[in-house]
Amino acid sequence: MSAKDHFIIIGNGPAGNNAAEVLRENDKKARISIISTESFSFYYRHRLKDFISGRIPAEDLVVKHYSEYKDKNIRLRLGQFVEKIDPEKKILYLKHMEKINYTKLIIATGGSPRILPSLTIFQDYLTMFSTYSDTVGLRHRIEKAKEIVVLGGDLTSFSFVKSLVKACKKVSFLLFNDAFWPISLTSEMILKIEENLKSHNVATFFNDSVEMIKKSKSKYTIETKQNNKIKSDIIISLMGMIPNIRFILGSSIDTDRGVLVDAYLRTNFKDIYAAGDCAQIYNPILKNYWVSIGWMNAEEQGKIAALNLLGDSKIIEPPKEEIFEYEGIKVNTSWWKKF
Amino acid sequence: MSNTDIVLEICGSAGEGTISSGEIFNRYISSIDFEIMSFDTYPSEIRGFGKCVAHSRFSTQKIFTPGKYTDILIALNDAHSISQLGHLKDTGVVIYDSKPPKYHEEDKSIVGWMEPGMISYGIPFNDLAQKAAGNSRGRNMVALGAVCALFGVDHEEFKNTIIQRYAKKKQIVIDNNVNSFVEGYNWANDNLTKIDSISFKKGKNKNEKESIIINGNQAVAKAAIDSELHLYAGYPITPATKIMEILSHELPKKNGIMLQTEDEISAIGNVLGAGFAGKRSMTATSGPGFALMTEFMGLSVMAQIPAVIVNSQRGGPSTGLPTKTEQSDFNAAVNGGTGDLPRFVIAPASVEECYDGTTLAFYLAEKYQTLVVILLDFFLSNSIRNIDEPTPPTEKMLNSNIAPNEKELKDYVRFKETKTGVSPRSIPGTPNGMYTTTGLENNERGKPQYDGKLHTKMSDMRYRKLNSALNDVPKPKWTGPKKDIDVGILSWGSSAGAAYEAATIANKNGHRVAVLSSLVVFPVNEVDLTKFCNESKQILIPELNYSGQYANFIASYINRPVERLNMVSGLPMASEDVLSKIDEMIAS
Numbered sequence: 014m015s016a017k018d019h020f021i022i023i024g025n026g027p028a029g030n031n032a033a034e035v036l037r038e039n040d041k042k043a044r045i046s047i048i049s050t051e052s053f054s055f056y057y058r059h060r061l062k063d064f065i066s067g068r069i070p071a072e073d074l075v076v077k078h079y080s081e082y083k084d085k086n087i088r089l090r091l092g093q094f095v096e097k098i099d100p101e102k103k104i105l106y107l108k109h110m111e112k113i114n115y116t117k118l119i120i121a122t123g124g125s126p127r128i129l130p131s132l133t134i135f136q137d138y139l140t141m142f143s144t145y146s147d148t149v150g151l152r153h154r155i156e157k158a159k160e161i162v163v164l165g166g167d168l169t170s171f172s173f174v175k176s177l178v179k180a181c182k183k184v185s186f187l188l189f190n191d192a193f194w195p196i197s198l199t200s201e202m203i204l205k206i207e208e209n210l211k212s213h214n215v216a217t218f219f220n221d222s223v224e225m226i227k228k229s230k231s232k233y234t235i236e237t238k239q240n241n242k243i244k245s246d247i248i249i250s251l252m253g254m255i256p257n258i259r260f261i262l263g264s265s266i267d268t269d270r271g272v273l274v275d276a277y278l279r280t281n282f283k284d285i286y287a288a289g290d291c292a293q294i295y296n297p298i299l300k301n302y303w304v305s306i307g308w309m310n311a312e313e314q315g316k317i318a319a320l321n322l323l324g325d326s327k328i329i330e331p332p333k334e335e336i337f338e339y340e341g342i343k344v345n346t347s348w349w350k351k352f
Numbered sequence: 353m354s355n356t357d358i359v360l361e362i363c364g365s366a367g368e369g370t371i372s373s374g375e376i377f378n379r380y381i382s383s384i385d386f387e388i389m390s391f392d393t394y395p396s397e398i399r400g401f402g403k404c405v406a407h408s409r410f411s412t413q414k415i416f417t418p419g420k421y422t423d424i425l426i427a428l429n430d431a432h433s434i435s436q437l438g439h440l441k442d443t444g445v446v447i448y449d450s451k452p453p454k455y456h457e458e459d460k461s462i463v464g465w466m467e468p469g470m471i472s473y474g475i476p477f478n479d480l481a482q483k484a485a486g487n488s489r490g491r492n493m494v495a496l497g498a499v500c501a502l503f504g505v506d507h508e509e510f511k512n513t514i515i516q517r518y519a520k521k522k523q524i525v526i527d528n529n530v531n532s533f534v535e536g537y538n539w540a541n542d543n544l545t546k547i548d549s550i551s552f553k554k555g556k557n558k559n560e561k562e563s564i565i566i567n568g569n570q571a572v573a574k575a576a577i578d579s580e581l582h583l584y585a586g587y588p589i590t591p592a593t594k595i596m597e598i599l600s601h602e603l604p605k606k607n608g609i610m611l612q613t614e615d616e617i618s619a620i621g622n623v624l625g626a627g628f629a630g631k632r633s634m635t636a637t638s639g640p641g642f643a644l645m646t647e648f649m650g651l652s653v654m655a656q657i658p659a660v661i662v663n664s665q666r667g668g669p670s671t672g673l674p675t676k677t678e679q680s681d682f683n684a685a686v687n688g689g690t691g692d693l694p695r696f697v698i699a700p701a702s703v704e705e706c707y708d709g710t711t712l713a714f715y716l717a718e719k720y721q722t723l724v725v726i727l728l729d730f731f732l733s734n735s736i737r738n739i740d741e742p743t744p745p746t747e748k749m750l751n752s753n754i755a756p757n758e759k760e761l762k763d764y765v766r767f768k769e770t771k772t773g774v775s776p777r778s779i780p781g782t783p784n785g786m787y788t789t790t791g792l793e794n795n796e797r798g799k800p801q802y803d804g805k806l807h808t809k810m811s812d813m814r815y816r817k818l819n820s821a822l823n824d825v826p827k828p829k830w831t832g833p834k835k836d837i838d839v840g841i842l843s844w845g846s847s848a849g850a851a852y853e854a855a856t857i858a859n860k861n862g863h864r865v866a867v868l869s870s871l872v873v874f875p876v877n878e879v880d881l882t883k884f885c886n887e888s889k890q891i892l893i894p895e896l897n898y899s900g901q902y903a904n905f906i907a908s909y910i911n912r913p914v915e916r917l918n919m920v921s922g923l924p925m926a927s928e929d930v931l932s933k934i935d936e937m938i939a940s
């Protein structure tokens with residue numbers, strides 16, 4: 014590779030960072046840039062819940078400090094959003110109105126909070142979070158709040174509730190078991206979860222759903238189908254993630270739910286790869302696409318995409334490890350069964 | 353209330369309203385009782401186009417320097433603003449135009465160059481200004497609106513400041529500016545999530561005294577008017593031209609005269625002519641013009657004619673660096689000219705002192721019938737502060753000429769020997785007060801005479817005036833501990849501010865650092881100087897010149913080694929610069 018190469022990685026999560034590391038290890042000369050919307054350093058998303066509930070300071074979220082990028086001559090462009098890709102001309106168009114040329118590209122843009130269609134009319138009343146900046150203001154609001162309702166539709170919601178309880182909040186939990194992400198909960202699981210939440214003094218509403226949300230002053234009232242009325246200072250909706258690929262649509266890079274890639278993590282364009290939560294990967298044996306979630310999967314995919322970009326031919330295997338664990342229930346999240 | 357101390361910069365191209373938005377910002381921030389210190393950088397005034405920066409530091413504390421590192425940078429123009437990132441703090445905020453008319457090429461956008469940790473807020477300046485006024489002129493106001501939304505500023509009060517600023521303009525201009533501001537404010541409120549922790553809701557408690565926003569040049573001009581200046585003669589030169597510009601409006605209102613001469617030689621000649629006639633007169637220039645004036649400076653001293661010269665120093669030598677600041681005319685101010693030329697040299701350290709130093713200059717020039725040089729510099733000339741309305745000169749200061757009494761007029765001896773060295777001076781037209789005077793050495797009656805004995809006596813008299821004036825000028829300012837000083841800083845002119853701030857921080861850190869600075873740098877008050885140096889284990893002299901002109905000068909008085917901090921970067925001295933030198937000296 015030559016110094017004229019400019020490898021760009023979109024996304025500063027585990028996939029993007031691992032890709033950048035591998036690229037630099039194997040190519041000392043090329044320009045390497047990471048572009049990411051978020052202004053905060055590379056951090057552990059799963060610790061956000063503890064940060065929100067005031068249990069850890071922001072420093073404890075950080076995986077990697079800025080100086081480490083400088084040391085490796087990786088240019089970190091934070092707070093910058095890629096709005097459009099022109100894969101023919103190999104140009105990225107950034108929201109702040111800059112054009113950047115790349116020679117090879119890795120898309121590692123992760124996902125954003127999903128909102129259930131049935132809840133979109135109440136969107137303004139719901140608080141969602143998946144990034145550090147989402148949580149900065151929220152931390153303050155949670156600190157002041159006494160009663161909190163969690164609309165739980167994903168695995169994160171359980172551990173988040175636990176974190177709130179530890180912070181001495183009065184918590185109510187509405188389980189969306191028929192729209193749960195990324196797996197379908199078995200009735201055995203649901204029972205265990207309910208039992209567990211109750212033992213932590215969480216008010217549970219398990220076979221119910223939201224009928225109406227009203228707001229008066231700064232207080233919300235949720236009216237459920239089963240005529241329950243739950244009062245709350247904040248309503249937090251945790252319903253899983255959808256891949257951040259909107260900016261790619263229309264670029265002629267193939268997408269479905271995520272960016273479509275082959276087992277080498279290559280897109281339909283020769284020099285463009287995708288890795289992590291945003292990728293939808295072809296499995297030659299199953300002859301179907303799979304989408305992975307989870308930190309470790311993202312790390313692994315980042316590495317493989319980078320190696321292949323440099324000329325290797327590594328195939329990504331759907332991981333066998335169990336990534337999420339909740340009170341003894343282990344879930345293999347390598348398959349994204351539902352949106 | 354916790355302390356607020358923030359540096360905000362607005363950077364744009366000439367014509368984008370950079371300086372005027374800085375001015376509005378300063379007015380508002382001053383009205384909510386922050387202490388401000390601001391500094392505008394224009395494109396080289398000689399060339400006319402290019403980068404403008406309005407730099408403002410505001411604080412709930414007393415401040416003396418414009419601050420080295422910026423907290424908030426408003427980029428009205430990406431290309432120009434990129435180089436300002438070099439002194440943006442690690443967690444600094446950039447506010448930029450997120451929708452310019454076309455895409456920037458790679459690396460031509462400010463956001464692209466931001467370091468991780470810095471925070472950017474994109475606001476569609478252009479679109480919002482277009483929406484508000486149908487043109488993009490209000491981009492600067494959109495930016496100010498966003499600033500108000502982001503940092504918790506009362507937008508209604510701010511709006512009033514805009515209205516006041518444009519009060520003399522047509523209603524449409526006011527409306528366009530206000531509407532652009534409101535668009536920016538609303539858009540930022542609706543669309544931005546604040547992720548920085550900066551806020552500047554209000555300043556310190558209300559001060560009873562009226563405050564004014566003024567820069568060094570304006571303070572000099574105001575003081576000159578208040579000192580009943582009658583004639584200003586000058587030739588334009590950066591950074592002193594503004595003084596002339598102001599006086600061209602203001603002097604005629606007071607029946608004074610502003611005369612633009614063909615060059616600096618003529619300017620000082622006119623000043624001496626008016627001075628001889630008993631009228632207060634002055635000129636203002638910079639290094640190259642000052643060099644041309646040295647011949648007439650000699651005449652002022654020899655013929656004992658009051659004259660005030662402002663030299664606003666810029667980077668030198670020769671035409672040098674017209675829009676950069678430096679303190680490298682100290683030697684020229686103190687020693688410039690031929691022969692033994694006793695004169696007063698006044699070096700204000702702040703905008704307040706620009707006023708006080710100028711009123712003092714007229715007083716001294718008239719009373720001691722000699723030349724007074726006021727040393728400003730580019731930074732001080734352009735540095736904007738909100739200061740309490742200054743105290744105008746007293747009656748005594750306004751009428752300081754020592755005129756001959758009736759008895760003396762019976763047989764008038766113009767250069768009569770006196771204890772103080774000051775001979776009563778008659779103003780032309782005074783009955784029986786006629787005399788002759790020239791640039792030649794002369795006897796007591798003004799008649800040319802060259803014998804050695806007389807020259808010795810007259811030289812002695814001319815120097816004696818200065819010494820007797822030492823009790824007539826403010827004593828040097830001694831701040832910090834009076835005894836057992838680890839580092840004693842001898843400071844002069846505009847770099848004194850950095851010395852005060854650095855000393856304050858060093859003292860908070862448990863050291864003993866004091867500063868001695870004098871408004872009148874020549875003649876030297878040796879009593880205070882000696883006392884200060886005796887109490888100081890080490891002496892530091894920070895100044896903005898390469899050779900250490902003040903350090904070399906003071907060495908002959910204090911007879912001991914001094915540490916020097918010399919900088920010629922073109923920028924004002926920062927407290928950080930002095931502080932690191934102090935730390936180094938204490939550690940060694």
Ligand SMILES: Cc1cc2nc3c(=O)[nH]c(=O)nc-3n(C[C@H](O)[C@H](O)[C@H](O)COP(=O)(O)OP(=O)(O)OC[C@H]3O[C@@H](n4cnc5c(N)ncnc54)[C@H](O)[C@@H]3O)c2cc1C
Nearest residue numbers: 024026027028049050058059095122123289290307308311
């Ligand atoms: C609250 C929470 C808890 C979690 N808990 C766990 C857990 O316990 N265990 C586990 O394994 N996983 C957990 N996860 C999931 C895990 O964090 C993700 O799977 C992982 O971060 C995905 O990595 P990634 O690199 O693909 O993308 P991400 O980490 O999502 O990073 C993508 C980056 O791309 C940026 N980006 C997106 N679009 C653009 C664009 N157009 N231009 C520029 N930049 C863009 C984003 O700003 C983001 O910084 C959790 C996630 C959340 C939100």
